[in-house]
Amino acid sequence: MISLIGMMVSFLLLYLFTLLSTNPSLITISFIGALIARIIYGCTASGIVPACQHWATLICGSENRLKAITSVSIGLSAGRLIGPLVAIAALKVSPYAALCLMVVLPAISLTMIAAHPAPEVSQQREKTSANLPWLPGKKYLPYLVCAITLCVGIALLQYSFSPLILSITDWSTSQVSDVIGILLTISAACTFAVQTLIVKARKVTPIGMFRTGAIMFSCGFVLFLAPNIWCYGIAMAIVSSGAALLVPAYTSEATSKQPDAPGTVAGYIATSHTIGYGLASLLAFTATLAPIYPIYLGIGCSILIAVITYLLSKNADDSRGSEHCES
Structure with missing residues (x-):
């Protein structure tokens, strides 16, 4: 959920600072704002894939680890396949339509995740995770x-x-x-x-x-x-x-x-x-x-x-x- 919120905030800032960049006097501010947006994305959205893999493994069980990981990978591949087509269609509507979609899609995912029951994690599993080193x-x-x-x-x-x-x-x-x-x-x-x-x-x-x-x-x-x-x-x-x-x-x-x-x-x-x-x-x-x-x-x-x-x-x-x- 933190990752999805980070995506929404990041893409929203990108959209706003892209609008500001149409004013020549605000180019520098727009560039700095875009950098901040990307930093927010990197610090939050990078957790989506491991979170999905972890969740899928909890659902499928450790004995079906490969199936769980592959299911997430298939979702990523489907997104990479469909994404360019969606972007092309959106750009024909407006130069900013693709950025707007990038804000809306994480919001939809966040709503779905919030309504979904959290996976059950045993206390032993939580204890093991806490004891693992940072490196x-x-x-x-x-x-x-x-x-x-x-x-x-x-x-x-x-x-x-x-x-x-x-x-x-x-x-x-x-x-x-x-x-x-x-x-x-x-x-x-x-x-x-x-x-x-x-x-x-x-x-x-x-x-x-x-x-x-x-x-x-x-x-x-x-x-x-x-x-x-x-x-x-x-x-x-x-x-x-x-x-x-x-x-x-x-x-x-x-x-x-x-x-x-x-x-x-x-x-x-x-x-x-x-x-x-x-x-x-x-x-x-x-x-x-x-x-x-x-x-x-x-x-x-x-x-x-x-x-x-x-x-x-x-x-x-x-x-x-x-x-x-x-x-």
């Missing part, structure tokens, strides 16, 4: 590194779209924007399809998802080295499908390390995602040096994820082998 332990490190590097790779890829496309075409800015929109739609559609048809249907184990996701993530980035716009579409589909397997895999595996406090562990993962996007913004300047440089960095991230996946898979296989010998 995550070493046992979470492989999963958190995966979360950071995945977000670095994805964000750098998005930052490099425009210079990358311009480097192989002579298209106008509007044409490039259209292609970027198509690539992001391909990404959302593939993510939604993989999470719905494969992950939620439990057709692959978390370790299997780790392995397959790491391979697809690496192959997709390598395909971006080909200077061809059609290859970019195929590469985007492969990268997004790989990420769609990796995110629920490492989230499920990390929360299984502390089944009594899945919300706290989901918070560790969400923080790692934020760190990854922050690092990517610092590395985005590499696209100005050469459009292909962010792709090289993305390949490096995918290799690191592949190495971690191999080590985790090896440990899992060794554990199963030990249990089999004992039996």
